[in-house]
Amino acid sequence: MSKDAVLRPSARLGSVVAILVLALGATSACTKKSDDASSGSKTLTPAQVKLALVPGGAHPYFQPWKAAGDKAKTDFGLGDVTFNETSGWDQTKQNDVLTSLAAQGYNAFGIFGVAPENINNTFDNLKQKGFVVGSLASCPAGDTDKADFCLSTDVQQAAYKAAKAAIEAMGGQGNLVHLTGNKVDSNTQRRIAGVQKAVDEAGGKVKVIDTITDIDTDLQTAQKAVADLLAAKGTQINGIVNTAYNPAVASAAGVKQAGLPIKVIAIDDDPTIIAGVKDGSVAATVLQNPVGQAYVGGYALMKLAGGCTMKTPGVVVDSGSFVVTKANVDSYDTDRQAKTDSLKSDFDAQYLTCK
Amino acid sequence: MTALLETPPEAPAARARSLPLWANPRLGLLVLLVVLVVLFTALRPSFLDVDFTLVPMQADISVYVVVGLAQLAVLSLGHMNMAVGRMAAMSAFAMGLAYQELGTPLVVDVLIGLAVGAGLGALAGLVISRTGVNSFVVTLALDFALVGLVSLLYAKATDGVSFGAQPGGMAALRTDTFADYCAGNVCGPPVPLIVPIAVVAALLVGLLFRWSRTGREILMTGASVKAAELSGIPVGRRVVQAHALSGLLSGLAGFLLAVNNGAFSAGIGDAFLLPSFLAPVLGGTLLVGGAVSVLGTFLGATITQVIYKGLNLLQFQVDQLKLYIGLVLIVALSLDRVRHVLAERRGARA
Numbered sequence: 005m006s007k008d009a010v011l012r013p014s015a016r017l018g019s020v021v022a023i024l025v026l027a028l029g030a031t032s033a034c035t036k037k038s039d040d041a042s043s044g045s046k047t048l049t050p051a052q053v054k055l056a057l058v059p060g061g062a063h064p065y066f067q068p069w070k071a072a073g074d075k076a077k078t079d080f081g082l083g084d085v086t087f088n089e090t091s092g093w094d095q096t097k098q099n100d101v102l103t104s105l106a107a108q109g110y111n112a113f114g115i116f117g118v119a120p121e122n123i124n125n126t127f128d129n130l131k132q133k134g135f136v137v138g139s140l141a142s143c144p145a146g147d148t149d150k151a152d153f154c155l156s157t158d159v160q161q162a163a164y165k166a167a168k169a170a171i172e173a174m175g176g177q178g179n180l181v182h183l184t185g186n187k188v189d190s191n192t193q194r195r196i197a198g199v200q201k202a203v204d205e206a207g208g209k210v211k212v213i214d215t216i217t218d219i220d221t222d223l224q225t226a227q228k229a230v231a232d233l234l235a236a237k238g239t240q241i242n243g244i245v246n247t248a249y250n251p252a253v254a255s256a257a258g259v260k261q262a263g264l265p266i267k268v269i270a271i272d273d274d275p276t277i278i279a280g281v282k283d284g285s286v287a288a289t290v291l292q293n294p295v296g297q298a299y300v301g302g303y304a305l306m307k308l309a310g311g312c313t314m315k316t317p318g319v320v321v322d323s324g325s326f327v328v329t330k331a332n333v334d335s336y337d338t339d340r341q342a343k344t345d346s347l348k349s350d351f352d353a354q355y356l357t358c359k
Numbered sequence: 360m361t362a363l364l365e366t367p368p369e370a371p372a373a374r375a376r377s378l379p380l381w382a383n384p385r386l387g388l389l390v391l392l393v394v395l396v397v398l399f400t401a402l403r404p405s406f407l408d409v410d411f412t413l414v415p416m417q418a419d420i421s422v423y424v425v426v427g428l429a430q431l432a433v434l435s436l437g438h439m440n441m442a443v444g445r446m447a448a449m450s451a452f453a454m455g456l457a458y459q460e461l462g463t464p465l466v467v468d469v470l471i472g473l474a475v476g477a478g479l480g481a482l483a484g485l486v487i488s489r490t491g492v493n494s495f496v497v498t499l500a501l502d503f504a505l506v507g508l509v510s511l512l513y514a515k516a517t518d519g520v521s522f523g524a525q526p527g528g529m530a531a532l533r534t535d536t537f538a539d540y541c542a543g544n545v546c547g548p549p550v551p552l553i554v555p556i557a558v559v560a561a562l563l564v565g566l567l568f569r570w571s572r573t574g575r576e577i578l579m580t581g582a583s584v585k586a587a588e589l590s591g592i593p594v595g596r597r598v599v600q601a602h603a604l605s606g607l608l609s610g611l612a613g614f615l616l617a618v619n620n621g622a623f624s625a626g627i628g629d630a631f632l633l634p635s636f637l638a639p640v641l642g643g644t645l646l647v648g649g650a651v652s653v654l655g656t657f658l659g660a661t662i663t664q665v666i667y668k669g670l671n672l673l674q675f676q677v678d679q680l681k682l683y684i685g686l687v688l689i690v691a692l693s694l695d696r697v698r699h700v701l702a703e704r705r706g707a708r709a
Binding site: 096106126 | 672
């Protein structure tokens, strides 16, 4: 039978491996070497710094990181900058990508972690090898941050601003709906809290009649949820505030198509959303600052590699959020550039200690 | 043990004479592995970097060998387990919960988790053997049910999608290699601590199918259910046992991944399904059942990880990476097939 032919070599090799394992077992019964590897952290000149920007996977949000990384390379004279989006939203793959980059000589990492609950271990691994690490565009879940710093949008503040803009567009009263992402994500809970804060400040004139979560997985899911919402409650709704990308695109299009007088507040600057702001179908959109995250993150990592230290390791820094309406749709990038500049000087003045 | 189950000493020898050495599929894989390693090392010398390439790669291979073995356990019957990933997730959940609620040491947590995995596998096996419904359908349905259950359970037991506290020893398993442990001046090799766990699992599975009566009877059931039944093999029980083994190994793979990632989390096992088939099938395990190869599974998993790591080091972008992994695998499998067919022809002539 062919079965025997298939099995025989594996059994023979099996016994060889068994002996190897026993040999390994024998070595394990001894003392542990003291950890002295990470103590020798050397300072690097900017030209020795090789910066890797690693998002959790391919997503439109991270595309500006490419240009921002290149700009950081020229402006700060970095040795090299790479942008690697092959992590595929899988923490195992991302860890693999990071070690591969480290093997290639990259020594400064700006990372958007796939799994906020696990990412501290990844940061820890890299820090132990003596690398500098920044958590960009999202912070680890929980109270500890093992990266040198976290430079990300304060999502509660951004949601608060979005809800404020919605209430203003609604004339200070009426019914509001909040569309957002993954319910078990701690960031979503903070967004819900931000919207609630703005509603509380309206003093009872504004009511949140629905908060729909888990519809940021893809555009189809968001479109279906928006269609259902408009069919069921379209006439009661005065404003929709979006704190996730796919619902924003879906509700901007859905409301326009239905011809309802609902004020839509979107997020980010997808071309369809910016077009919506210009033609008035989107009342406002709240922008984040991906360019600032990559550019200033790269700057801070260069400084850290050069021997500076964080005053508070693991500090959380808000990279800013901006409300864009028809009035400032052509000039919002100036504000964003100003915020990026001030972030950079904040790092020098407040967050970094340099000899 | 009946005479039927013992391997007659002459038969394999005669077989080996009729097929040349190069016809051994494992040898082909080994050659491919060496070629790939040489190629990637030539293109990127950092492929042999101990800290950043070899050590993490061994940790990844350990996980995917066990994932492959989990699928191999049921491929032996000609069955499939579409729920390997979710069985791993449930096991990991049980391990995390055991530590959170009972504070038990790591070994106990792992045993509890493995029992949960084996139980889920046995449940699938029981349904399959009792109802006669295709294993693909049963395990696919189980997978679907468990997807929901896992996220519900995590939402209930934790404040998110993972357990905050980890049992003592998990961090050491993740970060340490045997090189960190020394007797005098002699330190161990740069092998992660989790590698022996996978090696022992592979050995035990190999021994089971090679030497134990249960293992041989599972293979016979896979080769022909009717013949197995007529020979007095308790077919139903063997189906349940093979699926329980698959569940147990899924649980072990879940544990190894949790060690690598540093936490018991809901996402464990999400990416297990494709690799679970890839490793054994690359290694020569038949999809129709009746023949398995543990060594081949090890080689299959290793080759996949080597390709992945190599392309990563060459810094392929996301679409290219997928494209080239697919192409390399198709070429590898086709060459293996060509070699196999050539060998069969020569064997038939001889």
